Structure formats: structure tokens, C-alpha cells
Amino acid sequence: MKRHRDDLVQYRRTGKIHCYSSLVLESNDYVVNTVELYPCECDTQVCTSDECKQRLCRREGEYIRQYKKKFGELCVNRRIEGRTGKERHIENFEKYNVKAKEYSKTHKEEIYLRNKNYKKKYPDRVVAQAKAYRERQRFKKSCDGMNLIEI
Numbered sequence: 005m006k007r008h009r010d011d012l013v014q015y016r017r018t019g020k021i022h023c024y025s026s027l028v029l030e031s032n033d034y035v036v037n038t039v040e041l042y043p044c045e046c047d048t049q050v051c052t053s054d055e056c057k058q059r060l061c062r063r064e065g066e067y068i069r070q071y072k073k074k075f076g077e078l079c080v081n082r083r084i085e086g087r088t089g090k091e092r093h094i095e096n097f098e099k100y101n102v103k104a105k106e107y108s109k110t111h112k113e114e115i116y117l118r119n120k121n122y123k124k125k126y127p128d129r130v131v132a133q134a135k136a137y138r139e140r141q142r143f144k145k146s147c148d149g150m151n152l153i154e155i
């Protein structure tokens with residue numbers, strides 16, 4: 005709550021939204037409820053463990069997922085707390101893939117030139133990357149049917 009209040013002060017000063025909670029606080033029309041008591045497993049009085057914080061964040065993320073599912077756009081949370089970049093990527097793979105395809109269609113010339121320059125500038129890297137790519141493909145093939153997601 006302290007962080008959300010600090011965000012609100014920033015939002016009022018700059019007009020920039022750092023966290024959507026600012027809009028909720030600004031409306032002055034909200035109730036604060038505890039949805040669950042979720043104590044640490046570490047049993048210390050004042051916990052500073054990153055592991056516990058992460059566990060708490062992931063729990064918050066579960067609530068956010070539920071609310072997003074139930075209320076859609078009405079859920080003010082944008083970010084799913086505790087989710088790793090890799091998980092986000094896997095969950096949004098279709099969306100990112102479509103965007104990437106669109107981009108490569110509309111920026112063909114630019115991409116071609118960028119790749120050409122890269123090859124000229126870093127020939128060693130290009131050889132190493134091609135080799136790594138072939139190895140990954142070989143690995144993927146050997147894992148066929150195992151439902152392996154690789155990014």
C-alpha cells in the first residue's frame with residue numbers, strides 16, 4: 005500500500021502512470037480488503053528473504069490471473085505479479101509471433117541491410133550462431149513428441 009501511495013504522489017506530480025493502482029486511488033472510490041493471509045514458511049519475525057517475497061508475488065499473480073479471467077479489462081492489474089519473463093513469453097507466444105511476422109513483412113529491406121551489416125561486422129559470431137542453431141534443431145528433432153517448448 006505504501007508503494008501504491010508513493011506511485012500516486014508521482015502520478016499527480018508528473019501525470020505519468022507507473023502503476024494502474026494510481027487510477028484507483030485517485031478515484032477515491034475503493035475499499036481495501038485482505039483476500040488471504042499468506043504467511044512465510046521461513047518462520048522469522050521480519051522476513052527479508054527474496055525466496056519468500058517471490059512466493060508471495062506468485063500467489064498475488066494467481067489472484068490477478070483469476071480476476072483477469074473473471075473480469076477481463078475491468079481488472080486494473082496489467083502485470084501478472086511473480087511471472088518470469090520466460091513464462092510471459094510462452095503464454096503470449098502466439099501474440100508475439102504474429103507481431104514478429106508482421107514486422108518482418110513491413111521491414112524487409114531494413115532487416116536485410118541489418119543482417120548484411122551484422123555478417124560483415126561479426127563473421128565469427130554468425131558462424132557460431134549457425135552452429136548453435138543446427139545443434140538446437142538436432143536436439144529438437146531428438147525430442148520429437150516430448151512436447152518440449154524451447155525459446
Ligand SMILES: [Zn+2]
Pocket residue numbers: 044045046047048051052053056057
Ligand atoms: Zn520469509
